[in-house]
Amino acid sequence: MTSADSDTPASTTDSAASAESEALTGSAHSAVTGSPEISAASAIPAWRSPAAWCVLFLVFIAAVSLDLWSKDWAFRTVAPQPVVLVYEQVSGNP
Numbered sequence: 001m002t003s004a005d006s007d008t009p010a011s012t013t014d015s016a017a018s019a020e021s022e023a024l025t026g027s028a029h030s031a032v033t034g035s036p037e038i039s040a041a042s043a044i045p046a047w048r049s050p051a052a053w054c055v056l057f058l059v060f061i062a063a064v065s066l067d068l069w070s071k072d073w074a075f076r077t078v079a080p081q082p083v084v085l086v087y088e089q090v091s092g093n094p
Contacts, residue, residue, distance in 0.1 A: 046052045
């Protein structure tokens with residue numbers, strides 16, 4: 001039996017598989033990135049995006065707050081009394 005005698009010719013099977021693969025790739029592409037024409041037209045630079053500025057501001061505030069809190073905690077708990085350095089003792093002079 002040849003491919004011409006079968007119910008589904010080889011060329012139809014190959015084109016169906018290629019169409020299915022193309023559809024999956026295309027749908028995954030459009031679901032992730034969208035149409036290139038729409039994305040390029042509606043995309044705005046990050047420095048103009050209000051959402052990007054809000055994220056930057058919130059991360060900045062969180063980082064500064066954590067930094068200041070950790071310094072406050074360190075000064076309160078690391079040493080019960082201040083460390084006094086005597087120059088003659090630490091300089092190594094005989």
